[in-house]
Amino acid sequence: MREVWDGAEAEGRSKSLEDLVRSEDAPAYKGFCAAYPAQLLRMQRALGASQRAFERSTRRSVQQALRGALRNVLAETCPPGDYVRGYLDRELDDVEGWLEQDRVTAVGRGLNVGLALGAAAGTLLLALPLLAGRPALHLLGVTLGCGDGWGLLGAFTAGGMGAFGAVLSVLGRLRLSVGELARRQTTGPGSGAAAGRQLARRMRHEGVYRVFVGWILAVAVYFVLSGGIVPVVEVPVTTAEICGTGNAAGTEFWGFWCAIGFVAGFNERWAFGILRREGSAAASKGRGAVTPAAPPQARDESR
Incomplete structure (x- = not known):
């Protein structure tokens, strides 16, 4: 095994x-x-x-x-x-x-294992605060109000869905691109000599990293939107409204933040991509990017 x-x-x-x-x-x-x-x-x-x-x-x-x-x-x-x-x-x-x-198999399997480990760790990070967070704070003499409790629950829920959104994002892009990723991992001086275990280990770390990028992005988006920093997106229900209605609007709260967390995690590609589109830079340069001319002194030295 x-x-x-x-x-x-x-x-x-x-x-x-x-x-x-x-x-x-x-x-x-x-x-x-x-x-x-x-x-x-x-x-x-x-x-x-x-x-x-x-x-x-x-x-x-x-x-x-x-x-x-x-x-x-x-x-x-x-x-x-x-x-x-x-x-x-x-x-x-x-x-x-x-x-x-064989290199394609090593890269694909290593990345899949990394994504699975990251998803499991994300689930654990979601479950532990929900199950043991309030008793631990009680031992420290901290009492959470209704709004604070719902706010923390929303943050952890959004983060957990962000982790799964990141997993789906990587798997969706990698479905037809594992061979390309393997070639990128084995190009450059000395890279072609990498053993299969090394490639698998490298991609396993990359998979775990991707999941945590999705988690952090989802939590960041949650705090930005719930804090009212970006008023363009209207939150359907706030924690104060939930506490005032006797938790009757909890379903709408969960659904909204689960969707936001998933979409934020799905955009983990904002970070440094494992499937970089190298041709995009060249294409944009050809469409109209202007390369500044070298100074006269530099041109003379080059001659």
Whole structure:
């Protein structure tokens, strides 16, 4: 179960291509290294990446495919030629596709686990104050009035719905974009060497972070609207009205703040996005953004 959620641990003993070659094929392997240097490099990179793959089945599949390709080529008695290079390239394309899909699995599973943990933590943060908040304040000698109690309940309710709104927002955007997210996580110097467990752990933290962003946004919107700072949105019922009518308007109160909290949490994308639209900046620049000209002195220095 630990491997299902966190991925398989990296292999303790690293393997090389020579480990996949039978002893009787060792002389032919030396000739293969000299005849196909580009394919040899791709095979070495694929073998190294397979030992850090997220799923153990990916490691076995990649190593078996490389072993089979080597044996097929080394068993050939024909001289080296383009047909052998074409065969190796096709096999390596399949192997690299498996490794790419393994990274997609690591990113998607890590993010889903992070969202689940964040949602569970958000539910806990909602339940604890509701169940133990008033007794704890009573021990401190603090007595909450009717309006104060309803106000705190509204804040926690909005925050909890904001957490679930953030989960839905991330899942909705990620439904068809997990592959893109995986490529973003493995670009840049040294990023492509990240193990599957590292990718899953990174995205698990990102998922928890997203949920708490939605929680905080929902609570902030609640205090802004309930405090009357933004009079554009009219609150249907206030805590004073609820207390004055004997809690008869409580249903309307819950419904309004649950909807506000969910919408606020759904807009967690206001924070730094995990699915950044890099093309939008370039597009806006092309539509009319003007790049300031360099000063004359800078232009002279550049020449």
